[in-house]
Structures are given as structure tokens and as C-alpha cells.
Amino acid sequence: MSVAYCCCTLKIVDESHPSSGISVNFFAENFEKLPRVESAGDIIQLLRVVIKSHRSWVNVVFDKKLSSFALYEGRCDSKFAPYQVSPKFHPRVQDKKFIERLRKWTVGHQPETGTQxxxxxxxxxxxxxxxxxxxxxxxxxxxxxxxxxxxxxxxxxxxxxxxxxxxxxxxxxxxxxxxxxxxxxxxxxxxxxxxxxxxxxxxxxxxxxxxxxxxxxxxxxxxxxxxxxxxxxxxxxxxxxxxxxxxxxxxxxxxxxxxxxxxxxxxxxxxxHKWGRMPLSTFPWPSYVTETNHDHKDVSFLTLMEVLSSREATAKFRCVVRVVATLPDRPENFRSSSCGTYRIRLTLEDPTARIHAYLYAEDAVVKVSTQKA
Missing domain, CATH: 2.40.50.140 (Nucleic acid-binding proteins)
Structure with missing residues (x-):
């Protein structure tokens, strides 16, 4: 029976290989057991790994049965506790000295990676x-x-x-x-x-x-x-x-x-900024003659994301949105034929979110304004 393994390759550097580095190949049953480096420049400690050479290339193989690893933050002010360890890892007394020296060395030798x-x-x-x-x-x-x-x-x-x-x-x-x-x-x-x-x-x-x-x-x-x-x-x-x-x-x-x-x-x-919540793309900006039913004309505009996360159960919001759908679809159908009551559902959006806004009865009689967002 064949068994599928997950794998990853890390390029590591230290004082002995500051420019070229060495590749380390990891194999595991699932992704959770592979090393997850949080930032370029972090430090990985490898124990009982196999070093192989092929022609002029040298690489390191992590044997899941024998090897172990630990990952540490690379910043000098970080703690010495690793943020990830493999199941077989056992810390040693001399580890702190090695980690401290590598952190000082990396200050002047930033790794050449795509995260620069x-x-x-x-x-x-x-x-x-x-x-x-x-x-x-x-x-x-x-x-x-x-x-x-x-x-x-x-x-x-x-x-x-x-x-x-x-x-x-x-x-x-x-x-x-x-x-x-x-x-x-x-x-x-x-x-x-x-x-x-x-x-x-x-x-x-x-x-x-x-x-x-x-x-x-x-x-x-x-x-x-x-x-x-x-x-x-x-x-x-x-x-x-x-x-x-x-x-x-x-x-x-x-x-x-x-x-x-x-x-x-x-x-x-x-x-x-006063207008910082206004869309910076091609969404429409309100003109200076735009009128709303909001009590305070100087109230800042909010985004729909702020509406969705508002702690107020009932509140008025001033937003700049665009209407992307209506239900019913035509104005002549806004009023119910059975009871004569207005009921409209608007689908509104801005760069942060898309929501439904409902107009019912007397709310739908007045002109639709941005406060309904």
C-alpha cells in the first residue's frame, strides 16, 4: 500500500554559509507536522538530520523517524521558547547560547529571500x-x-x-x-x-x-x-x-x-481624515447639494462594514453606496396590490460590504436617502 507524504524545502543560512545556504527537505504525514516559518530570519534548530551530497550540491534530509526540529523567532528581543517543535524534540542546555549568537549574527546578515x-x-x-x-x-x-x-x-x-x-x-x-x-x-x-x-x-x-x-x-x-x-x-x-x-x-x-x-x-x-471613509475608487462621491433626512448634516460618512459591526440595535447611518438590485424589480410593483403597503428590498454595496436594506410602509413613502443604508 502506498502512503502519501507532505513535503517542504527550507533554505537555511548560518555563519558558515552566509551567502549560499543549504536546502533542507522535510517529509511528513500531514502539513501540521511540517515546520511553519512565520518570518524570514527566524531560527530553526535541527537535530539528527542526514546530510547528503550529489555532485557539487549538498542538502539536508529530515528523517521523520529520527530527526527533530524547533523554530524560534529571529528578533534579538524575543524569548528563548520555540513557537513550534516536532514531537521528538528535546531542548538542551547549550541551545540558549546558540540561539542568542545566531540572533546577534542575523542583525547584520539579513537572509536573501523574496520577503525582503x-x-x-x-x-x-x-x-x-x-x-x-x-x-x-x-x-x-x-x-x-x-x-x-x-x-x-x-x-x-x-x-x-x-x-x-x-x-x-x-x-x-x-x-x-x-x-x-x-x-x-x-x-x-x-x-x-x-x-x-x-x-x-x-x-x-x-x-x-x-x-x-x-x-x-x-x-x-x-x-x-x-x-x-x-x-x-x-x-x-x-x-x-x-x-x-x-x-x-x-x-x-x-x-x-x-x-x-x-x-x-x-x-x-x-x-x-474627515473623508477617509469615502471610497477611493470610482464609487460616486456625494455632491455638496445632496440632501438627506439625517438630523446632523456634519455627521461623518461610515462604511457598510461599520454598519454591520455596529453595537447599536437601532441607529441611523450616513453612507455612500450604490444600489445593485431591487425587489420588486419595477417601481409600479413597490406597493402591494392586496394591502396597498409599500415594501421594497434594496441591495446596497460599497467597497467594504454588500447588504440588504428594507423599506416598508411609511419608510418607503419618503424619498430614499443614504440614511437607509
Whole structure:
């Protein structure tokens, strides 16, 4: 009987191989038993590994029956406790001295990887630049991870920018039988999860077609900045979606990466600015003559994500949205033929979310305004 193994390869450097490094091949029964390096420059301790040479190449093989490993943060101010160990790992007294020396050495010898700031910033798109059809790289922060089906994972990623709005090719009369979906996942996320999402900027759903196990998406950690390479973008029911391919790859980025710092700084500036929550894409901006029924004209605009995560059971919100669907589909059907009452369902969206807004009875008599968002 054949047994399938998961594998990964790490390139490691130390004082004896500062430039070329050595490749280490790992084999395990599942992804959970493979080393999961959180940041470039972290330290891995290997015990009882096999060193092999082939022609002029030297590599290291991790034998799951004999070998063991431990992963430590590479920062000098970090604790000496490893954040991941293999089952057979046993710490030694001299380990602390070796880890301390390697941390001091890495300060002046940063590893040459694809997670360096100049590499991550040079060839990656932001969410405001995504287009359909072309394979691209994307640098973003993983906000949430969930299993949508058995063995199929969906990532929610963000970089603080607004994805461009898309044209929705759907007839109005189709809304009754085939309503426009509010999210790509089968059921909406809980409010507790939505409260952890940034209030400004598009949250992109990212999934993989038949290659989840190979990519190991479930091993990603929420809150980490990641660079994805060789991914596609599609529009599904008017919602942007990132598609991971069998050849897609990802790597963690350090918190001091130039693009990471720029994204976080831009996001913080948007939150402070009076108009920071306004869409930065081609969504319509309100004119100075726009009138609403809101009591305070100087109230700041909010995003739909802030509406969804609001703690108020009943509240008024001022939002800039676009209407992407209505039910009933025609104005002459807004009033019920049986009781004469108005009842309308609007599907609204902005760069952060898509929601249903219901107008009923006297609420539907007055002019529809942004407070109904």
C-alpha cells in the first residue's frame, strides 16, 4: 500500500554559509507536522538530520523517524521558547547560547529571500489595481480564515485599499428567482468576526480550486502579512475573488517591510481624515447639494462594514453606496396590490460590504436617502 507524504524545502543560512545556504527537505504525514516559518530570519534548530551530497550540491534530509526540529523567532528581543517543535524534540542546555549568537549574527546578515522589502514592494499589486485574467502577485494581510467545505479553505485578505467596482450583468427581473448574493461564503460571518475586520478597505475573499491540501492554506495565521505569487482574480456575482492556483506560492512578510508600513500608515490616515471613509475608487462621491433626512448634516460618512459591526440595535447611518438590485424589480410593483403597503428590498454595496436594506410602509413613502443604508 502506498502512503502519501507532505513535503517542504527550507533554505537555511548560518555563519558558515552566509551567502549560499543549504536546502533542507522535510517529509511528513500531514502539513501540521511540517515546520511553519512565520518570518524570514527566524531560527530553526535541527537535530539528527542526514546530510547528503550529489555532485557539487549538498542538502539536508529530515528523517521523520529520527530527526527533530524547533523554530524560534529571529528578533534579538524575543524569548528563548520555540513557537513550534516536532514531537521528538528535546531542548538542551547549550541551545540558549546558540540561539542568542545566531540572533546577534542575523542583525547584520539579513537572509536573501523574496520577503525582503524591496522585492515585496516592487512586483506586487494592491487591491485597488486588480484586474481579471492576468496572473499577479499580491501583498496583503490575512484577516480571517475559515473552512467553507470539507478540506476547502477561504482566506479573507486586506491591504487598506478599495477594489474597483465591477459591472453587474444581471436583469432586474431575475432578482426574485436568483437574488444577488451578499457574500461568496455559504453563510454570513458572525458579528464577532466582522468586528475584527478593518472598517475601511476591501476584504477580498481568496480560495483555491482543488489544491487546498497542497498549498496548506489552513496553516496560514490571521494577522500576518503575506505575499502571494501567481494568483488570478475573478468576479463572481459582482464580488471580487482571488483564485490560488496549483503553482501559487505564499511567504510571510516581516512587520517592517516597506509595503506593510506604507499600507498601515495609509489606513491610519484614512481613519483620521474627515473623508477617509469615502471610497477611493470610482464609487460616486456625494455632491455638496445632496440632501438627506439625517438630523446632523456634519455627521461623518461610515462604511457598510461599520454598519454591520455596529453595537447599536437601532441607529441611523450616513453612507455612500450604490444600489445593485431591487425587489420588486419595477417601481409600479413597490406597493402591494392586496394591502396597498409599500415594501421594497434594496441591495446596497460599497467597497467594504454588500447588504440588504428594507423599506416598508411609511419608510418607503419618503424619498430614499443614504440614511437607509
Amino acid at each position: 522589502p524591496e522585492t515585496a514592494s516592487s512586483d506586487s499589486l494592491s487591491l485597488k489595481e486588480i484586474k481579471q485574467g492576468n496572473q499577479s502577485n499580491l501583498t496583503c494581510k490575512v484577516i480571517h480564515i475559515c473552512e467553507v467545505k470539507q478540506g476547502e479553505w477561504m482566506l479573507f485578505v486586506w491591504d487598506g485599499t478599495d477594489a474597483p467596482p465591477v459591472n453587474i450583468h444581471k436583469k432586474l427581473e431575475e432578482e426574485f428567482d436568483k437574488p444577488l448574493i451578499l457574500q461568496l461564503e455559504a453563510s454570513p460571518l458572525s458579528r464577532d468576526i466582522l468586528c475584527t475586520f478593518p472598517s475601511v478597505g476591501t476584504i477580498l475573499r481568496m480560495t483555491a480550486d482543488r489544491c487546498n491540501e497542497k498549498l496548506g492554506l489552513h496553516l496560514l495565521k490571521a494577522g500576518k502579512w503575506v505575499q502571494f505569487r501567481n494568483i488570478n482574480f475573478e468576479v463572481r456575482s459582482g464580488i471580487w475573488c482571488g483564485i490560488l492556483l496549483p503553482k501559487s506560492r505564499f511567504s510571510y512578510l516581516p512587520d517592517d517591510d516597506n509595503l506593510v508600513l506604507h499600507s498601515q500608515r495609509t489606513y491610519n490616515e484614512r481613519l483620521k
